[in-house]
Amino acid sequence: MTSTYHFQTVRHIVHGAGSLDLLADKLSLLDRPVSRIALITQPVMEENGVIARVVAALAARDVEVRIVRGVEPEPSIENVETVFREQIAPFAPHAILSIGGGSVLDAAKLFSVRLTNDEPLRNWLGIDLIKHPGAPMILVPTTAGTGSEVTPNAIVTLPDEALKVGIVSRHLLPQVVILDASLTLDLPRPITAATGVDAFVHSLESYISTKANPVSDMFAMESMRLIGANIVEAYENGHSVKAREAMMLGSMYGGLALTAAGTAAVHALAYPLGGMFNVTHGVANAMLLPHVMAFNKDAIEERLATVARALDLATAGESAPEAAQKLIDRLSLWTRQLQIPQDLRRYGVTEADLDRLAEGAAKVKRLLGNNPKPLTLDDMKAIYRRLLP
Ligand SMILES: NC(=O)c1ccc[n+]([C@@H]2O[C@H](COP(=O)([O-])OP(=O)(O)OC[C@H]3O[C@@H](n4cnc5c(N)ncnc54)[C@H](O)[C@@H]3O)[C@@H](O)[C@H]2O)c1
Ligand SMILES: [Fe+2]
Structure with a gap:
């Protein structure tokens, strides 16, 4: 046991089966108004209709959503950079929303800080190397899971070193987490x-x-x-x-x-x-x-x-x-x-x-x-x- 320790966590956790339906209401928990959101997800969530439901609910509040595809399973650092450059940066979202397993939650966390820090991800391998807070984030896990929605970590693969490495920073904590176990009922x-x-x-x-x-x-x-x-x-x-x-x-x-x-x-x-x-x-x-x-x-x-x-x-x-x-x-x-x-x-x-x-x-x-x-x-x-x- 250590005698001194420090603990910091996310601001809001919304919990309960069906709570994803509250997403549009919960935008008000973010620290600023948002009308353009990048949604990072996995194909299975589009196939099962969850994403269409979310996009419709947000459109009803005049929020424009761009669905971001192409984050690899357990993504490499280059994959995260490429998706950022091709899909996130040109859209310039006000906020990041991610619905999926740890692979996309981790990528989403990095997109959030990449929007506010113009530096390659490689500069951040390790602990507390990210300078500025990121764009506001809402994370919705669909595996149970990595717990990534409440950790200050994002894990990337470094193919040249054949290793996985952690980026750890308090700026990787989201503002809102939605824990809706009904999303996991069909998890294989x-x-x-x-x-x-x-x-x-x-x-x-x-x-x-x-x-x-x-x-x-x-x-x-x-x-x-x-x-x-x-x-x-x-x-x-x-x-x-x-x-x-x-x-x-x-x-x-x-x-x-x-x-x-x-x-x-x-x-x-x-x-x-x-x-x-x-x-x-x-x-x-x-x-x-x-x-x-x-x-x-x-x-x-x-x-x-x-x-x-x-x-x-x-x-x-x-x-x-x-x-x-x-x-x-x-x-x-x-x-x-x-x-x-x-x-x-x-x-x-x-x-x-x-x-x-x-x-x-x-x-x-x-x-x-x-x-x-x-x-x-x-x-x-x-x-x-x-x-x-
Ligand atoms: N940030 C952290 O604190 C932390 C902690 C542990 C692991 N991780 C990282 O998380 C990644 C692994 O995440 P994971 O284990 O959640 O797997 P994953 O995100 O790679 O998903 C695994 C598979 O499950 C599918 N899937 C996800 N949700 C589903 C659902 N509800 N129904 C049906 N299919 C579904 C995905 O499409 C994918 O094919 C690794 O890169 C790991 O290093 C991060
Ligand atoms: Fe783990």
């Missing part, structure tokens, strides 16, 4: 599974982070309770509004927890899997989670045991090592129940790649520094090797 099972476990990882890694503090603990614990009780139900019965609402809230709390404390080795080891082998963020984290926690276990038994008890996996009478093991066993069970891939060979990884994967992960010092137990290159290789059964 593999995406429900991977993004749901990613959200759990945000909370568990924040809870065991060297930067954990009372604020992150509170959000992390409630997030893990919500996700722990609902992830299998959301996977098996996607149309359960109750399970989807719990996942959406749990994901948002996960974003608040990681804002306050930071993620750790699971995320650090996931980045090169994304950068080098295109394993999606959620899948990479979900694959690594049980193995990294087994590695961490002896350093954080009490904390893992507390989580196990909160999730009703262990009783107060069981010892910390026993209870901690029960949590790790549950994480492994999830990978089977949620059909998380367990073999990196399907992504083209072989034994010969382990050195460069470990070297890639070792570059993610920002997150490795939060891990409760230091990792050597050999430790990281051993963890990756568990995924080459």
